[in-house]
Amino acid sequence: MINETHFVTDLETFDNRSTAAIASIGIACVKHGEIVGRFYTRVYVNSHTALGGTLNADTVKWWMRQDAEARREVDGSQESLDIGVALAAVRQFIEAHAPERDDRRVWGNGSSFDNVILRNAYDAAQLPPPWDFWNDRDLRTICALYPTAKADIKFQGVKHNALDDANHEARILCAALRVNAGVPA
Numbered sequence: 001m002i003n004e005t006h007f008v009t010d011l012e013t014f015d016n017r018s019t020a021a022i023a024s025i026g027i028a029c030v031k032h033g034e035i036v037g038r039f040y041t042r043v044y045v046n047s048h049t050a051l052g053g054t055l056n057a058d059t060v061k062w063w064m065r066q067d068a069e070a071r072r073e074v075d076g077s078q079e080s081l082d083i084g085v086a087l088a089a090v091r092q093f094i095e096a097h098a099p100e101r102d103d104r105r106v107w108g109n110g111s112s113f114d115n116v117i118l119r120n121a122y123d124a125a126q127l128p129p130p131w132d133f134w135n136d137r138d139l140r141t142i143c144a145l146y147p148t149a150k151a152d153i154k155f156q157g158v159k160h161n162a163l164d165d166a167n168h169e170a171r172i173l174c175a176a177l178r179v180n181a182g183v184p185a
Contacts, residue, residue: 002181005098006030006105007131008139008173009114010166012074014045014055014063018116021045021053022083023074025090025118026162028170029097033177035170039093040163042073042080051083051124070160084125090118091130104131109169111138139169142176149176152185 008028013020022043029037049055063071072078081089098104108114115136122129143150150172157164178185 002033002177002183004031004105005103006107006137006170006173006177007094007097008107008166008170009118010109010162010169011114011117012070012160012162013059013117014074015053015059016056016113017054018112018120019052019054020059020117021048021055022086022117022121024162025086026164026166027090027093028163028166029093030170030174030177031097033174033181033183035167035174037093037097038163038167039090041086041089042078043086044080044082045074045076048083048121048124051121053083053121053124066160067158069158073158073161083121084127087122087125087127091127094130101130101132102135105135105137106131107137107139107169107173109139109165111136111141139173142180143172146176146179149179 010026011022012024013022023045024042027039028035094104106115119129153172155168
């Protein structure tokens, strides 16, 4: 697994259901156990809700209690892309780092959140997702298998910033891949 190409995704959304409207997308690309690329975009939320992306009042209230720097990334005050343009940019990033579709392992922090929401966004935009469903991966599961991998990884950046969260999760994945491969940290 350590020699495969992995994409660690993190989404900031306005709902916790699989149909959630996406506010931002962060991705870290991992090859040979190292982060080799990063992607980030804010999404114009109205472009996603127009396609059926959902909002939830409790999630919006939750955002109101978050750090100002994290809120600024999702409040619509910063330049954002239409959901279709954002998804096309995600596709370009993934294809640039893994030209062969079979080589794309896409990780989310939970089996029913990031990857599912992102795939649903592709469906809503009538765009094919750039990875196959059998290459969906779950960071929580690998952390349960290798709990020591997560123990020493300190968070860097702003929590609930999609790119900072994706970087943190990618660092955890790298550590877990090294444990799995028997490679010293």
